[in-house]
Amino acid sequence: MRSKSFGEIKNISKHFTKKESLEMFKKMCISRNFEFNTKDAFDKGYIKMPIYLSVGEESVSSAISIAYKKPHIFAQHRCHDIYLAFGGEIVPLIDELLHKPSGIAKGMGGSASIHSPKIGMFGHSGLMGDQIPIAVGYALGSKQKVLAIMGDASAEEDYVISSMGYAASKKLPVLFVCTDNGLSILTKVAVRRNWSMVNVAKAFGMDAVEITDDPWLIMHHVKKLAKNLPSFINIHTTRVLWHNGTGQDSEPEWDRFKIVKEDLKNLGLEKQALKIEQETKEFIDKLWKKQLKK
Ligand SMILES: Cc1ncc(C[n+]2csc(CCOP(=O)(O)OP(=O)(O)O)c2C)c(N)n1
Numbered sequence: 001m002r003s004k005s006f007g008e009i010k011n012i013s014k015h016f017t018k019k020e021s022l023e024m025f026k027k028m029c030i031s032r033n034f035e036f037n038t039k040d041a042f043d044k045g046y047i048k049m050p051i052y053l054s055v056g057e058e059s060v061s062s063a064i065s066i067a068y069k070k071p072h073i074f075a076q077h078r079c080h081d082i083y084l085a086f087g088g089e090i091v092p093l094i095d096e097l098l099h100k101p102s103g104i105a106k107g108m109g110g111s112a113s114i115h116s117p118k119i120g121m122f123g124h125s126g127l128m129g130d131q132i133p134i135a136v137g138y139a140l141g142s143k144q145k146v147l148a149i150m151g152d153a154s155a156e157e158d159y160v161i162s163s164m165g166y167a168a169s170k171k172l173p174v175l176f177v178c179t180d181n182g183l184s185i186l187t188k189v190a191v192r193r194n195w196s197m198v199n200v201a202k203a204f205g206m207d208a209v210e211i212t213d214d215p216w217l218i219m220h221h222v223k224k225l226a227k228n229l230p231s232f233i234n235i236h237t238t239r240v241l242w243h244n245g246t247g248q249d250s251e252p253e254w255d256r257f258k259i260v261k262e263d264l265k266n267l268g269l270e271k272q273a274l275k276i277e278q279e280t281k282e283f284i285d286k287l288w289k290k291q292l293k294k
């Protein structure tokens, strides 16, 4: 069921402008390089808290942020990429992870609770899935556009499913996203359940799709789903590093970053993409170096 081509639409990348494709790729590069620097700082002992890295999953938030602009964001513990994709400032996030008072939550929220009123992102409490009923309540009270992101394991919490049902009944403006890396820490989704979230969402009457983490495919579907909220998208992706921390046990099921670079080459954007990749790395490395020295 899980695969790098699940739900693929041939040549979908050609339906997007050069600007959109490169902007999306730049976000992927920012997130990926940020996470590699976080890993490095953790391995060298600068970071003393548990960290939840998004390496391998960066296409999901990068694509959504292009297709679903300026929502109020309710994410969970694995969320550095989401903060960065939606325009969160880089230095305050570095400082947060380095326990500094200049961090976005004064260095006390940490990796799992990235909170930023500036971009409308609400920090997570640590209780799996509780961001979903809170997101639904926020949409009910404010009637404003909400992005509610869960992992494939958090999706299994009863309060997640019941609040999605409520959102469907009340036609609330929420895009529900399941970042489905197939894992709850180490337990694979196939071991945990025999049902799919997309069928749950459809049973509530929502528009719902299940796809792989091809960013163009995500942008295509999210643009459509955003027109009829609430709606749901389940995206198969791969977690490269440990649930918490920086180790790696095995190769990921697929390497989306590499595939995206190939796709950009096929679009005639190889040179621009390489330049973005190199410049982003230099830029993020420099910022980390500077903050680590302070
Ligand atoms: C209610 C609850 N149960 C268990 C935990 C311990 N826990 C933290 S994260 C996690 C797995 C989360 O998996 P998923 O939602 O798929 O997100 P991922 O880590 O894969 O990104 C577990 C079991 C918790 N924080 N809250």
Ligand SMILES: [Mg+2]
Pocket: 151, 152, 153, 179, 180, 181, 182, 183, 184, 185
């Ligand atoms: Mg998971």
